[in-house]
Amino acid sequence: MTEALPSRPTRRGAAALIGAGLAAAAIGRPRAQTPAPGTPAALIQGTLGEGQRFSPAAVVDIARAMARRPFTPPPNDLPEAFAGLNYEQYIAIKAQPSARIWEGEGRGFVVEPLPRGFVFTAGVTLFTVEDGMVRRILFDRSRFDFGTLNLPANTPDLGFSGFRLTSTALGGAPFDFAIVQGATFFRALARGQNFGAVARALTLKPAEARGEEFPSFRAFWLERPVAGTNAIVTHGLIDSESVTGAVRMTFRPGEATIVDVETTLFPRVNLEHVGLGGMGATFLFGPNVRRTTDDVRPAVYDASGLQMLNGRGEWLWRPLNNPDTLQVSAFVDENPKGFGLVQRERDAVFFQDDVQQPERRPTVWIEPIGEWAQGAVQLIEIPSDSEVNDNILAYWRPRAVMQGGSEVAFAYRQFWCWTPPERPQLASVSLTRSGRGAGGRRRRFLVEFVGESLAAPVPDLRPAVSTASGAIQNVRFWTYPDRKVVRVVFDLDPGGENACEMRLVLQAGPRPLSETWLYRWTP
Numbered sequence: 001m002t003e004a005l006p007s008r009p010t011r012r013g014a015a016a017l018i019g020a021g022l023a024a025a026a027i028g029r030p031r032a033q034t035p036a037p038g039t040p041a042a043l044i045q046g047t048l049g050e051g052q053r054f055s056p057a058a059v060v061d062i063a064r065a066m067a068r069r070p071f072t073p074p075p076n077d078l079p080e081a082f083a084g085l086n087y088e089q090y091i092a093i094k095a096q097p098s099a100r101i102w103e104g105e106g107r108g109f110v111v112e113p114l115p116r117g118f119v120f121t122a123g124v125t126l127f128t129v130e131d132g133m134v135r136r137i138l139f140d141r142s143r144f145d146f147g148t149l150n151l152p153a154n155t156p157d158l159g160f161s162g163f164r165l166t167s168t169a170l171g172g173a174p175f176d177f178a179i180v181q182g183a184t185f186f187r188a189l190a191r192g193q194n195f196g197a198v199a200r201a202l203t204l205k206p207a208e209a210r211g212e213e214f215p216s217f218r219a220f221w222l223e224r225p226v227a228g229t230n231a232i233v234t235h236g237l238i239d240s241e242s243v244t245g246a247v248r249m250t251f252r253p254g255e256a257t258i259v260d261v262e263t264t265l266f267p268r269v270n271l272e273h274v275g276l277g278g279m280g281a282t283f284l285f286g287p288n289v290r291r292t293t294d295d296v297r298p299a300v301y302d303a304s305g306l307q308m309l310n311g312r313g314e315w316l317w318r319p320l321n322n323p324d325t326l327q328v329s330a331f332v333d334e335n336p337k338g339f340g341l342v343q344r345e346r347d348a349v350f351f352q353d354d355v356q357q358p359e360r361r362p363t364v365w366i367e368p369i370g371e372w373a374q375g376a377v378q379l380i381e382i383p384s385d386s387e388v389n390d391n392i393l394a395y396w397r398p399r400a401v402m403q404g405g406s407e408v409a410f411a412y413r414q415f416w417c418w419t420p421p422e423r424p425q426l427a428s429v430s431l432t433r434s435g436r437g438a439g440g441r442r443r444r445f446l447v448e449f450v451g452e453s454l455a456a457p458v459p460d461l462r463p464a465v466s467t468a469s470g471a472i473q474n475v476r477f478w479t480y481p482d483r484k485v486v487r488v489v490f491d492l493d494p495g496g497e498n499a500c501e502m503r504l505v506l507q508a509g510p511r512p513l514s515e516t517w518l519y520r521w522t523p
Contacts, residue, residue: 039072040239044125044219050136054129054221056248059235060264063246064407067266071241074122074216079156081149082117090118092147099143100166101128102224108169109225109232113137113160115144120161120182125219134221163220165232167253177253183214184238186249188257188416189362196281196302196361197341199414201247201263202238203275203395207328207380215240230254243267243402256417257362264409271402275378275395277366277412281341283320284387287433288519297352300387302361303341305429306379306394307420307515311335315424315515319432320392321381323522330376330397331518339377340365340420341394344430356387365420366396369411374399427451427486427506427514434521437491438474443521447488449506449514455484460509463488468501470494470521486514492521 035041043065048058093115097103101111113126126137139157162181168174170191180186184201204213215238223233231252238245243265250260261277281302285293301320308316310333320341321327342363345351351358375398384391402408415421431448438444463477465488475490486506494500500521506514 038069040066040218040237041125044237048127048134048219048221050127050134052134053132054134054223056235059221059237059248060246062237063239063244063264064266066237066239067244067268067405071239071268074218076121078116078121078123078158081151081155082115082158083121085118085149087118089147089149090120093117093149094145094147096143096145101137101222105227107225107227108167108230110166110168110174111222112164112166114162114164114179114181115139115158116161117158122161122183122216123159124162124217126160126163127219127221128224129221130224162217163222165251165253167230169228169230170254175253177257178251178259180217180220180234180236183216184236184247188251188253188259188414190257190417191253191255192360193362193416193418194357194360196343196358197364198280198390199259199364200275200278200280200395201236201249201261202240202243202245202265203278203393204240204242204271205273206275206393206395207326207382208273213240213242215243215245238265242269242271256415256421259414259416260411261414262409262411264407265402266407267402267404269404271404273397274402275393275397276372276410277339277368277414278393278395279341279364279366280390280394281320281361281364281392282384282387282390283322283381283392284384285322286320287431288319289322289434299345299351300353300356300358302343302358303363303392304344305342306377307338307340307342307365308333308336308377309338309422309424311337313337315426316518317429317515318379318518319429321520322391323381323383325383325522327379327381327520327522329379329381329520331379332374332376334374335371336368336375336377336396338365338367338420338422339394339396340415341392342420344428346418362416363418363420365415365417367413367415367421368396369413372396372398372410424515426512427454427484429515429517430485432517432519437493441494441523442473443492443494445490445492445502445519447504447517449486449488450484451514452484453513454479454481454486456481458508458513460507461486461513462507463490463504464507465490465502465504467492467503469497470500472502494521494523498523 165178178188219237221235225232245265247263252258284300286299306318378397380393382391427449430450433446473491477488504517
């Protein structure tokens with residue numbers, strides 16, 4: 001089996017985002033506990049529990065019914081021995097060989113339920129769907145190897161915190177391609193990659209003074225895959241103080257792993273700040289920001305920039321930053337065609353990191369299905385001095401308020417890949433550098449573009465650079481047709497401003513030759 005763990009636990013602020021436990025559980029036969037009447041667990045058991053006939057519409061019905069009831073927090077019953085585990089102790093827990101669901105059936109997929117422990121304290125009820133019928137996955141302690149942990153003989157039912165998906169039908173060794181664990185977080189990757197960025201099934205009120213709300217998965221129904229289809233379908237139930245929801249995710253692993261996400265939300269209250277297609281990553285430092293530079297490596301990040309294809313067909317590139325203060329940027333749009341956190345550096349020389357290998361991190365790209373109306377791609381950059389923090393968050397924020405008592409459906413296709421599936425027929429930004437300018441508060445920027453259109457001299461070529469505040473000075477550029485490169489250098493004089501929004505595009509007359517480079521300077 002290939003190693004599916006990120007080599008570091010990941011947190012954002014005080015909240016654990018998502019990690020991958022090298023642990024699993026099995027389909028055991030202990031008796032399931034009877035849930036208290038009126039709780040989400042009782043509603044789940046009575047509608048789609050053990051022995052019931054499965055229907056995707058029934059998952060939506062459960063979410064709808066839960067939204068009509070007051071929110072009930074999940075039980076906080078994880079034994080102290082497991083809540084107090086550190087990261088190393090948690091990943092040392094291993095599953096017995098017989099623990100994996102559908103192992104040896106030739107269906108192309110295997111599932112490992114992951115136990116609770118460490119920061120994964122909330123339980124997720126797991127079911128399989130086989131021949132149309134629901135079966136409960138129960139915790140069985142005898143299927144675990146707890147390593148050096150000294151556990152009492154009466155260790156209770158731990159339950160599960162999520163699951164890992166492995167492909168066994170793509171040739172070669174089994175391919176661990178996805179982990180769903182913690183709140184509504186999940187990770188995936190393409191063959192040959194390692195875990196980096198993290199996706200969210202739902203994002204609520206991030207970076208707000210009143211505090212972010214973290215919805216969580218309450219239950220999952222995993223459909224037994226059909227051999228030869230290279231697809232596995234999961235159905236999740238979302239719950240939080242403000243909203244409930246049902247999400248269907250279809251995973252197709254490969255050279256690019258594709259996840260089709262279909263979600264129906266039932267707000268309990270009016271929702272003004274909702275994030276769809278959310279994703280997070282780490283950006284510590286790189287050529288454009290080096291305020292934390294006491295490191296042998298020249299760069300440390302999971303993604304180099306936010307790429308967008310807006311509703312007008314314009315390709316935008318925003319290099320990521322690790323600012324001194326919290327920065328929130330909104331790229332207003334209507335019916336976006338795509339956006340994502342992109343890792344463009346694929347040469348190990350760029351990072352010089354033989355352990356983390358950031359050059360193998362996945363790009364995550366979202367393509368909306370249907371019209372998403374008016375809103376904005378929102379980017380949040382959080383100051384960080386540690387690479388274990390996912391300090392970058394991007395998502396689509398609808399302009400319209402989701403009304404309490406309403407029903408809202410949306411869908412998108414998500415690519416975990418080396419490069420986005422659709423790429424501009426334009427020169428792209430290959431490098432952004434920033435350093436001290438000519439004097440005072442001036443900053444110098446160097447931006448390189450690369451592309452086939454730059455392989456020969458271009459008549460009337462000019463860099464169109466502007467800023468919404470401050471002043472652009474001393475613009476120069478050099479062409480290198482042999483390398484298909486144009487390098488632009490300019491100075492920003494912010495004057496008395498503390499934030500300057502800059503924009504740069506290569507043009508030949510009125511025609512754009514490159515994607516549009518966007519950048520926010522802050523002191």
